[in-house]
Amino acid sequence: MTGVDPQSWHHGLVARWWSLFRTTGPEIEYFKKFVEAGQPALDVACGTGRLLVPYVRAGLDVDGCDASPDMVALCAQAAQAVGGSPTLSCQAMHELDLPRRYNTIIVCGGLGLGSTRDQDEQALRRLYEHLEPGGRLVLDNEVPYSNAKHWNRWPVGQRGHLPERTRPPDSRRLGPDGDEYALEPRLLDLDPLRQQEAWEISAYRWRDGELIAQERYQLTSNLYFSAELVMML
Numbered sequence: 001m002t003g004v005d006p007q008s009w010h011h012g013l014v015a016r017w018w019s020l021f022r023t024t025g026p027e028i029e030y031f032k033k034f035v036e037a038g039q040p041a042l043d044v045a046c047g048t049g050r051l052l053v054p055y056v057r058a059g060l061d062v063d064g065c066d067a068s069p070d071m072v073a074l075c076a077q078a079a080q081a082v083g084g085s086p087t088l089s090c091q092a093m094h095e096l097d098l099p100r101r102y103n104t105i106i107v108c109g110g111l112g113l114g115s116t117r118d119q120d121e122q123a124l125r126r127l128y129e130h131l132e133p134g135g136r137l138v139l140d141n142e143v144p145y146s147n148a149k150h151w152n153r154w155p156v157g158q159r160g161h162l163p164e165r166t167r168p169p170d171s172r173r174l175g176p177d178g179d180e181y182a183l184e185p186r187l188l189d190l191d192p193l194r195q196q197e198a199w200e201i202s203a204y205r206w207r208d209g210e211l212i213a214q215e216r217y218q219l220t221s222n223l224y225f226s227a228e229l230v231m232m233l
């Protein structure tokens, strides 16, 4: 590996991108069924509230937590905009320590980000301890072979091109504030033995055609096969 320490990139302009542009997706309805059936619920790694805010708007009893203060702050704003004020905490899931217990805990796209594998095991313990007896953990997992391009890099000899080169931003998106935004990720390394990827992202913001902010972050992602995750659970 390139020596990237466990970290996540959900800060600053990346957090802003999530709040402006990552607000939809089939996961919202998928997880909602579980939340409706078992309240109170906790959305772990809630981000800017893509799932949590529609649930709060629907009157469901859902708390949220996330490791990134920027994501949590934007989530609080989005909840407020729909007339809600859910209890939100800023905690990494392996250190989860909340006063409430839940009938449902959901984690969507959060396990393995910016953590060590030991921390992921610890996170599963902490999630279990935050469930009411008989409560349910609903956790998604993107298996390593879900993306053919990424999976093709696992065999020996297929990673000579890493780290990928830095590219200029591909396309811009117009925000509701009139500014334009772009994100450009690149894969730094994949270690099949450790089942870990290291990524870097460049984030850009333009106003009236002029670049007014540019930030760069890194993200590590631990990869799990389903049977492995079941054994950990």
Ligand SMILES: C[S@@+](CC[C@H](N)C(=O)[O-])C[C@H]1O[C@@H](n2cnc3c(N)ncnc32)[C@H](O)[C@@H]1O
Residues within 6 Å of the ligand: 008, 010, 022, 027, 044, 045, 046, 047, 048, 049, 050, 051, 065, 066, 067, 068, 071, 091, 092, 093, 094, 107, 108, 109, 110, 113, 114, 115
């Ligand atoms: C891919 S986003 C998903 C956000 C949200 N669940 C959704 O589906 O829209 C991942 C989120 O996980 C958070 N995160 C990363 N590592 C975490 C950790 N160790 N504990 C808690 N949250 C973490 C990030 O800050 C980010 O908000």
